Amino acid sequence: MNIQLEKYKGQSTRFTCPKCGRKHSFTRYIDTETNIYIDEKVGICNRAIKCGYHYTPKQFFENNPSYNQNSFTPSNTNKEREKELIPIKQIDKNYLLQTLSKPSNFLTFLLNNFPKNDVERVMLDYFIGGAKDNRVVFWQIDSMLRIRTGKIMQYNPTTCRRVKSESDSITQHLNNSTFKPLTWVHSELKKQNLLPNDWQLTQCLFGEHLLIKYPEKPIMLVESEKTAIIMSLYQPPFNWMATGGLNNLTENKIYPIRKQQITAFPDLKCFELWKSKAEGINLKTGSKIELSNILEGRATKEDRELGLDIADFFLRVSG
Ligand SMILES: [Zn+2]
Incomplete structure (x- = not known):
């Protein structure tokens, strides 16, 4: 395996950038021994200043261990890896x-x-x-x-x-x-019988795909989808992702983003619960989830009883 940026051999070797959308400006990584490209999102935009997109094979393989396993490296029998290889069911x-x-x-x-x-x-x-x-x-x-x-x-x-x-x-x-x-x-x-009977759900974080669109943005983790979207309106420099529920902060959901910088904003009732979950996940996956206590410092007794979240505070200040 010898992965490098593809050498320029005419316009057909330059692609559309997944971030800025500019045609013929994206150089992909390729394994020169097999002539197989790494994933279509993996590469560098030639517009270094105006766009700056660069998603490296290293980042990609770290984020997608199953892909790495299947396509490029000899198999090993590590239990954790096997778990990753269960085929993920998708929706059309x-x-x-x-x-x-x-x-x-x-x-x-x-x-x-x-x-x-x-x-x-x-x-x-x-x-x-x-x-x-x-x-x-x-x-x-x-x-x-x-x-x-x-x-x-x-x-x-x-x-x-x-x-x-x-x-x-x-x-x-x-x-x-x-x-x-x-x-x-x-x-x-x-x-409606539009999915096979054996179709099984594997959830992921809401917003996980933003890792591909904005690989350079630090990740901010909240509980609800609504909060992630509203916070993305107030604070666009971050990738806001949601667990989709109090008890959905899990090892499996964090695994694909474990190498990223992650800050979690638990709802007011859940700081201690998320703290202990995050510590467990950090130990198991090598992630470095940090918890923000910004709400804890500002909340009144009523806020706590309501279990407000970070979007509620932003909406209150601006509304
Ligand atoms: Zn670009």
């Missing part, structure tokens, strides 16, 4: 594309509270989708751009609070007794 991208043009209460809230250009940026970054009754779809896409599933939820368009019961719902006349506060794309597809 046409289902995602169908949701992108659809409205949602969540998007209405963003458009009413943030500049349109900024909202359009996060719509593209996170592939924010819409579903029936103006529900939002938060797609989980990993750093190999595999679509794992989508989480479908309802929000109030004015307060951006979750709608958790039928009586909270402003569109309750549209809903029948089957109202569900949360459902998943893969479960809906299974119900």
Whole structure:
């Protein structure tokens, strides 16, 4: 194996940059012994100043151990590696594309509270989708751009609070007794027999794919998808990712980003829980997750009881 940047042999050896989109300006890494390219996102943009994208094979293999294993290195029997080799099931991208043009209460809230250009940026970054009754779809896409599933939820368009019961719902006349506060794309597809019976969900962090789009941005980790998106509006220099739940801060979800700089912002009720989880994960994966206690220092007793998160604080200050 001899991996290097591909030598220039005419325009066909220069590609479209995955970050800035400029054609014929992206040099890919290739194994010159086999003439096989590394992944299409791995390479360097020729526009060093204006774009600056550089995703190295080393970073890629660290982030994608299974790819490394299958394609380039002899197998070993390390248990942890075997776990990585279980094939990941995905959702066809046409289902995602169908949701992108659809409205949602969540998007209405963003458009009413943030500049349109900024909202359009996060719509593209996170592939924010819409579903029936103006529900939002938060797609989980990993750093190999595999679509794992989508989480479908309802929000109030004015307060951006979750709608958790039928009586909270402003569109309750549209809903029948089957109202569900949360459902998943893969479960809906299974119900309609659009996925094979043996299809199994493996979740990833919400926003994991941003690692490919913005490899240079430090990662900020929060609990909810809504918080990740809102914080990305306030603080764009970071890759905001969400675990999708209090108990979803797990070794498997952190593994693909373990080499990155990660700061976690637990919700107010969960600092101690996340602290002990993060310490365990750091030991097992070699990650260096740091916990921010910025909220702990500012919160009132009421804030704590409400279990507010970092986006609630930003929305309060700006609202
Ligand atoms: Zn570029």
